[in-house]
Amino acid sequence: MKKELAKTYSPKEFEDRIYHEWEEKKYFRAEIDQKKKPYTIVMPPPNITGQLHMGHALDCTLQDILIRFKRMQGYCALWLPGTDHAALATEAKIVSAMKEEGLTKYDLGRDGFMERAWAWNDKYGGRIKEQQRRMGTSCDWSRDRFTMDEGCSRAVQKVFIDLYEKGLIYRGERIINWCPNCKTSISDIETEYEEQDGFFWHINYPLSDGSGAVEIATTRPETLLGDTAIAVHPDDERYKNIIGKNVKLPLTDREIPVIADEYVDMEFGTGVVKITPAHDPNDFEVGRRHDLPIIHMMNDDATIKEGVGGKYAGMDRYEARKAMVADLEEQGLLVKVEPHRHNVGTCQRCGTTVEPTASLQWFVRMKELAKPAIDVVKSGELRFIPQRFENSYFVWMENIRDWCISRQIWWGHRIPAYYCQNKECGHTEITLDGIDKCPKCGGKMVQDEDTLDTWFSSALWPFSTLGWPDKTEDFEYFYPTSALVTGYDIITFWVSRMIFSGLEHTGKKPFSDVLIHGLVRDEQGRKMSKSLGNGVDPLDIIDRFGADALRLTLVTGNAPGNDMRWTETKVTNSRNFANKLWNASRYILMNLPEEMTGAVLPDDLPIEDKWVLSLYNGLIKTVTSNLESYELGIAVQNICDFIRDIYCDWYIELTKPRIAQGGETARAAQNVLVYIMQGMLKLLHPFMPFITEEIWQSMPISGDGNRESIMISDWPQASDELDFPAEQDSFGKIVDAIGAIRAQRSELNVPPSRKISLVAETSYTELFKSAEPFFEKLAGIGEFTVTAKAEDNGDSITLVTDAARLFIPTGELIDKQRELARLEKERAAAEKDISFLSGKLNNPGFLAKAPAAQIENERNKLAKAQEKMEKILISIEKLK
RNA sequence: GGAAGUUUAGCUCAGCUGGGAGAGCAUCUGCCCUACAAGCAGAGGGUCAUAGGUUCGAGCCCUAUAACUUCCACCA
Numbered sequence: 001m002k003k004e005l006a007k008t009y010s011p012k013e014f015e016d017r018i019y020h021e022w023e024e025k026k027y028f029r030a031e032i033d034q035k036k037k038p039y040t041i042v043m044p045p046p047n048i049t050g051q052l053h054m055g056h057a058l059d060c061t062l063q064d065i066l067i068r069f070k071r072m073q074g075y076c077a078l079w080l081p082g083t084d085h086a087a088l089a090t091e092a093k094i095v096s097a098m099k100e101e102g103l104t105k106y107d108l109g110r111d112g113f114m115e116r117a118w119a120w121n122d123k124y125g126g127r128i129k130e131q132q133r134r135m136g137t138s139c140d141w142s143r144d145r146f147t148m149d150e151g152c153s154r155a156v157q158k159v160f161i162d163l164y165e166k167g168l169i170y171r172g173e174r175i176i177n178w179c180p181n182c183k184t185s186i187s188d189i190e191t192e193y194e195e196q197d198g199f200f201w202h203i204n205y206p207l208s209d210g211s212g213a214v215e216i217a218t219t220r221p222e223t224l225l226g227d228t229a230i231a232v233h234p235d236d237e238r239y240k241n242i243i244g245k246n247v248k249l250p251l252t253d254r255e256i257p258v259i260a261d262e263y264v265d266m267e268f269g270t271g272v273v274k275i276t277p278a279h280d281p282n283d284f285e286v287g288r289r290h291d292l293p294i295i296h297m298m299n300d301d302a303t304i305k306e307g308v309g310g311k312y313a314g315m316d317r318y319e320a321r322k323a324m325v326a327d328l329e330e331q332g333l334l335v336k337v338e339p340h341r342h343n344v345g346t347c348q349r350c351g352t353t354v355e356p357t358a359s360l361q362w363f364v365r366m367k368e369l370a371k372p373a374i375d376v377v378k379s380g381e382l383r384f385i386p387q388r389f390e391n392s393y394f395v396w397m398e399n400i401r402d403w404c405i406s407r408q409i410w411w412g413h414r415i416p417a418y419y420c421q422n423k424e425c426g427h428t429e430i431t432l433d434g435i436d437k438c439p440k441c442g443g444k445m446v447q448d449e450d451t452l453d454t455w456f457s458s459a460l461w462p463f464s465t466l467g468w469p470d471k472t473e474d475f476e477y478f479y480p481t482s483a484l485v486t487g488y489d490i491i492t493f494w495v496s497r498m499i500f501s502g503l504e505h506t507g508k509k510p511f512s513d514v515l516i517h518g519l520v521r522d523e524q525g526r527k528m529s530k531s532l533g534n535g536v537d538p539l540d541i542i543d544r545f546g547a548d549a550l551r552l553t554l555v556t557g558n559a560p561g562n563d564m565r566w567t568e569t570k571v572t573n574s575r576n577f578a579n580k581l582w583n584a585s586r587y588i589l590m591n592l593p594e595e596m597t598g599a600v601l602p603d604d605l606p607i608e609d610k611w612v613l614s615l616y617n618g619l620i621k622t623v624t625s626n627l628e629s630y631e632l633g634i635a636v637q638n639i640c641d642f643i644r645d646i647y648c649d650w651y652i653e654l655t656k657p658r659i660a661q662g663g664e665t666a667r668a669a670q671n672v673l674v675y676i677m678q679g680m681l682k683l684l685h686p687f688m689p690f691i692t693e694e695i696w697q698s699m700p701i702s703g704d705g706n707r708e709s710i711m712i713s714d715w716p717q718a719s720d721e722l723d724f725p726a727e728q729d730s731f732g733k734i735v736d737a738i739g740a741i742r743a744q745r746s747e748l749n750v751p752p753s754r755k756i757s758l759v760a761e762t763s764y765t766e767l768f769k770s771a772e773p774f775f776e777k778l779a780g781i782g783e784f785t786v787t788a789k790a791e792d793n794g795d796s797i798t799l800v801t802d803a804a805r806l807f808i809p810t811g812e813l814i815d816k817q818r819e820l821a822r823l824e825k826e827r828a829a830a831e832k833d834i835s836f837l838s839g840k841l842n843n844p845g846f847l848a849k850a851p852a853a854q855i856e857n858e859r860n861k862l863a864k865a866q867e868k869m870e871k872i873l874i875s876i877e878k879l880k
Numbered sequence: 881g882g883a884a885g886u887u888u889a890g891c892u893c894a895g896c897u898g899g900g901a902g903a904g905c906a907u908c909u910g911c912c913c914u915a916c917a918a919g920c921a922g923a924g925g926g927u928c929a930u931a932g933g934u935u936c937g938a939g940c941c942c943u944a945u946a947a948c949u950u951c952c953a954c955c956a
Contacts, residue, residue, distance in 0.1 A: 265955055273956050557893050576918040587915030746922040845936030
């Protein structure tokens with residue numbers, strides 16, 4: 001029912017209220033309807049450690065736009081929300097919170113710690129959902145999921161077992177990245193390399209036969225405790241004679257062999273490499289080829305191990321390095337120290353320098369899984385928007401290495417592997433049900449202590465959330481999902497893993513389109529980060545400007561995959577636009593008759609109504625196609641431009657005289673005003689859901705829109721009945737003429753309050769005559785004459801459009817020179833046009849090869865330019 | 881070392897498959913015209929990074945160059 005709009009736009013007054021209404025009325029719920037087509041988006045689950053930041057706000061906005069658009073288009077639209085347990089990130093937070101109480105996780109034990117972790121989830125898991133509600137997210141909260149809830153956990157276990165049975169998961173000793181602070185393995189992509197200044201220590205390893213020493217160069221001298229060989233290139237003439245000999249390993253009493261391996265680069269360093277299989281990936285491979293022993297020389301906290309470390313045992317790795325270098329120097333084995341800049345791997349979570357370590361871990365064999373995941377994108381069945389991101393996806397997938405999925409932490413899905421404690425037997429059993437007795441030997445079975453990489457569960461998100469592995473109704477109906485919206489920063493972590501997991505476990509791609517967005521940066525283009533303190537809090541922006549303004553800001557002028565800079569003036573602009581729309585609506589409502597119940601377009605409409613309807617019809621087509629091709633920024637630009645420039649600045653102003661006049665003509669205008677307003681609100685609704693709903697509910701709504709909420713109204717359809725190309729073109733001539741007069745008035749500093757006379761000479765006399773009220777109202781014309789042939793006495797200012805010559809009599813003598821100069825400028829401009837266009841049309845190549853429509857178009861432009869030129873020339877002649 | 885992106889008005893950025901360069905902000909001018917000064921009407925401002933090429937026609941396609949950004953790999 002119609003209700004009053006508040007005097008000023010203050011989103012605080014209605015945003016929360018409207019959201020609750022929507023939620024109460026269950027508009028967000030996707031009820032399966034076999035008559036409708038499904039449209040599904042699964043939300044990238046935010047971490048339970050987090051709170052809403054600009055990245056989420058952007059992510060949220062884009063998804064909400066798509067889902068609201070599709071819902072209005074008549075799809076059964078499901079947006080499925082949820083949260084991620086974020087294994088290591090969360091555990092680290094809990095551990096550090098406990099530290100303040102003076103507790104470690106070992107004080108609590110595994111069960112006690114898990115209790116805390118679940119309590120943490122209860123406390124913080126819900127927070128971000130409240131924040132998302134404030135953004136206006138229309139997701140189906142009844143289907144809310146968590147990566148560690150029962151269903152998702154079951155999917156994880158099932159996948160683990162399936163992969164194991166297919167031989168795609170194995171346990172083995174490999175070099176992994178070990179974080180000595182988090183005390184867990186991390187995967188390759190969780191390791192971030194940063195360039196650091198370091199040194200090259202040149203150390204002499206004495207030959208055991210006393211025939212001299214071999215100089216090696218290393219950046220990590222402490223690892224020599226784990227050396228089990230030194231290597232040279234087999235073709236290296238310098239060292240051929242020492243291959244097979246032994247060297248004395250400094251600071252120890254061990255002797256190790258000199259081996260030959262092609263891995264060694266003769267050009268680099270001294271051409272001799274120390275081989276530490278336990279602490280370097282390449283050395284590990286060399287060690288395997290040469291069957292070298294693996295000596296672990298560090299504990300899990302990166303202190304030197306008892307037993308191998310001698311006097312250095314117990315020291316931290318850097319402390320040991322210092323001590324060892326000092327000792328080497330003392331023994332005369334240190335040849336030299338060179339500064340050296342190199343890349344050092346650090347832990348993505350805590351920044352600690354990782355220690356590559358040979359360790360017994362679980363891995364997913366990736367080669368086989370990667371292939372179909374590459375093919376599905378290559379074939380175009382699954383696409384990235386923008387497409388360029390497919391490139392890095394391919395590069396990563398094609399060079400993929402096995403994925404280390406076991407983590408030495410407690411918060412996560414525990415690996416369903418059980419090991420027989422009987423050393424003779426050593427049987428491994430993978431099972432969903434706990435098992436304590438070995439099926440082979442009857443010995444005691446103990447479950448693997450480790451949990452799974454957090455991405456192992458998020459990789460299953462598109463189907464685990466829909467009930468898989470059960471063939472639920474949801475899964476059957478909504479899967480595969482339609483679009484995935486996420487930032488380019490997690491394509492490898494997440495998107496790629498969902499793709500191969502979906503294909504492997506469900507036999508189908510998990511989604512069709514991946515819409516990639518960029519990062520929201522600060523005003524100086526820096527990443528928003530906690531350490532810099534340059535983050536902008538979306539909630540603060542919502543408090544001050546409203547969620548609609550925030551959303552509009554995030555989507556305006558942004559193209560897929562591109563970063564954007566955050567500035568507050570952008571939000572002010574968005575808020576100003578909202579205010580504009582608000583006031584336009586208020587104006588319309590103020591002038592509507594009480595009894596009006598809906599907008600009905602009369603059969604017989606004046607030209608300006610047809611003009612605006614025709615433009616509006618074009619807008620529907622453009623915006624719909626923009627949205628369908630993920631051009632969200634362009635779509636919203638088009639909508640806003642129309643609302644501001646066409647609807648407010650022109651059409652409302654055009655109808656004011658009619659409204660004031662009252663009667664039939666006013667009634668028609670009111671109907672058109674409301675009709676288009678409804679349509680604009682619908683088009684804008686996905687972008688600015690709150691304000692459009694608030695206005696919608698205050699409007700007299702009829703027809704298909706006679707519903708209680710814009711959210712569930714139908715998306716506007718372009719139609720031939722709204723298409724008036726002739727009127728659109730004709731009225732364009734009036735708009736041109738008024739524009740020309742306004743510009744001239746402004747140039748001459750004629751105040752808007754002062755009426756001027758106008759004589760219009762045109763062949764469109766009827767058209768111009770009928771437009772008199774517009775000239776009066778919008779161009780400040782007092783006396784208005786339209787004629788097919790004007791008496792040109794040379795005492796008027798003459799404006800020329802391609803449809804008319806417009807004379808503004810000055811009353812007194814005009815400055816002939818100045819007027820001539822102005823006309824001369826116009827003539828030059830017209831001449832430039834003509835020469836450009838006729839040049840084009842005289843070009844045989846253009847005529848032969850350009851499409852016919854293009855040629856026709858250029859011909860029309862030329863004809864108009866020539867008409868205009870004729871008029872200008874006449875005026876110049878008269879003036880002279 | 882490999883790859884991708886960016887370079888367009890003073891600033892922030894659009895510009896879909898090639899058809900005479902756009903928006904917002906900022907600047908300047910004039911306006912409180914009963915929806916809106918969070919506004920209205922105008923104006924100025926660009927060799928589309930550089931050099932070649934393809935084409936009837938290039939901001940857009942190709943090649944090279946420069947600067948900046950990012951991702952991947954990682955030689956001890």
